[in-house]
Amino acid sequence: MSKPVPVSYIESRQKRLSWLDDQTDLFRVIDGEGDGYPNVYVDQMGDVILVSTMDEAVPQNLLQEWQTMGCAVFHKTLEQDVKRPPMQILGPNIDSVFEAKEQGVKFKIDLNAGYSQGIFLDQRLHRQKVRDLLKPGQTLLNTFAYTGAFSVYGALAGAQTTTLDLAQPCLDWAKENMELNGIDPKTQYFCKGDTLHWLKRFEKQGRQFDGIVLDPPTFSRDDKGNVFRVERDYGKLVALASRCLAPKGWILCTCNCKKLSHGAFKSMVREGMPFASLSSDPMPPEFTGEDYLKRVWAVSRA
Numbered sequence: 004m005s006k007p008v009p010v011s012y013i014e015s016r017q018k019r020l021s022w023l024d025d026q027t028d029l030f031r032v033i034d035g036e037g038d039g040y041p042n043v044y045v046d047q048m049g050d051v052i053l054v055s056t057m058d059e060a061v062p063q064n065l066l067q068e069w070q071t072m073g074c075a076v077f078h079k080t081l082e083q084d085v086k087r088p089p090m091q092i093l094g095p096n097i098d099s100v101f102e103a104k105e106q107g108v109k110f111k112i113d114l115n116a117g118y119s120q121g122i123f124l125d126q127r128l129h130r131q132k133v134r135d136l137l138k139p140g141q142t143l144l145n146t147f148a149y150t151g152a153f154s155v156y157g158a159l160a161g162a163q164t165t166t167l168d169l170a171q172p173c174l175d176w177a178k179e180n181m182e183l184n185g186i187d188p189k190t191q192y193f194c195k196g197d198t199l200h201w202l203k204r205f206e207k208q209g210r211q212f213d214g215i216v217l218d219p220p221t222f223s224r225d226d227k228g229n230v231f232r233v234e235r236d237y238g239k240l241v242a243l244a245s246r247c248l249a250p251k252g253w254i255l256c257t258c259n260c261k262k263l264s265h266g267a268f269k270s271m272v273r274e275g276m277p278f279a280s281l282s283s284d285p286m287p288p289e290f291t292g293e294d295y296l297k298r299v300w301a302v303s304r305a
């Protein structure tokens with residue numbers, strides 16, 4: 004198969020806009036090799052362009068295009084050991100904190116927040132499906148929740164959400180995201196701590212959820228120093244979560260561990276929930292490059 008020829012930014016953006024609704028200004032515009040730019044990823048975040056590269060090199064033709072457009076451009080490097088916020092390389096000075104929207108849902112974006120700016124764009128269709136699956140009054144448990152993007156979609160569907168993360172700043176950000184969308188965070192639950200500990204606690208309490216999102220980092224350490232590794236422990240995580248699942252409930256099993264094959268990931272989900280019905284959806288079409296996101300919907304038959 005021939006490699007895609009590098010497209011212009013404006014062309015690529017126009018193509019994406021024709022796929023998306025007009026209530027979305029958070030989306031991937033250039034997805035590496037899939038758009039002819041190996042190791043170059045460009046995201047539209049509100050009025051800001053965020054370009055991520057493996058090293059310092061940003062393609063000249065893109066820089067020239069952005070210069071003529073006069074927009075604010077930030078750059079971040081994806082080197083393993085470099086975890087610093089993006090740096091502005093072009094355009095007018097802007098506030099590092101602003102609001103942007105995806106499918107009509109608002110999110111706080113913070114360019115200085117660290118390595119991630121508040122939302123993982125590759126989960127767009129999963130968030131949409133979570134909103135579609137949940138009925139008013141049902142319950143959603145969003146583990147490893149980060150800024151609570153799945154919870155916001157769930158709450159907008161009328162579900163009672165529980166947002167769980169190890170980091171208090173993430174839970175605070177999730178509350179802000181709720182408020183941006185007219186949801187009073189006091190009407191929702193927030194749990195600080197380790198997902199595995201909380202799942203055991205929920206099981207003991209007999210708490211059950213209609214939907215559960217499991218999207219852990221590849222590697223994590225709980226507050227007692229115990230290590231969780233996706234390649235080793237995902238099956239155990241699914242098994243624990245399945246014990247808190249309501250009859251006919253579903254679990255969205257996902258992670259972005261590139262080392263893991265789709266087959267190995269599915270086997271771990273199967274190991275954790277042997278009798279579930281399993282399926283996967285494609286990644287959002289704007290992700291034209293590597294199919295890296297591991298994703299399985301596990302639906303309980305009982």
Ligand SMILES: C[S@@+](CC[C@H](N)C(=O)[O-])C[C@H]1O[C@@H](n2cnc3c(N)ncnc32)[C@H](O)[C@@H]1O
Nearest residue numbers: 147148149168169170196197198218219220223
């Ligand atoms: C990959 S991000 C999750 C992204 C999120 N699902 C989303 O779609 O926005 C991982 C999150 O897991 C949290 N985390 C890491 N280890 C954890 C643990 N043991 N228990 C709960 N949360 C944890 C981190 O603080 C971080 O917010």
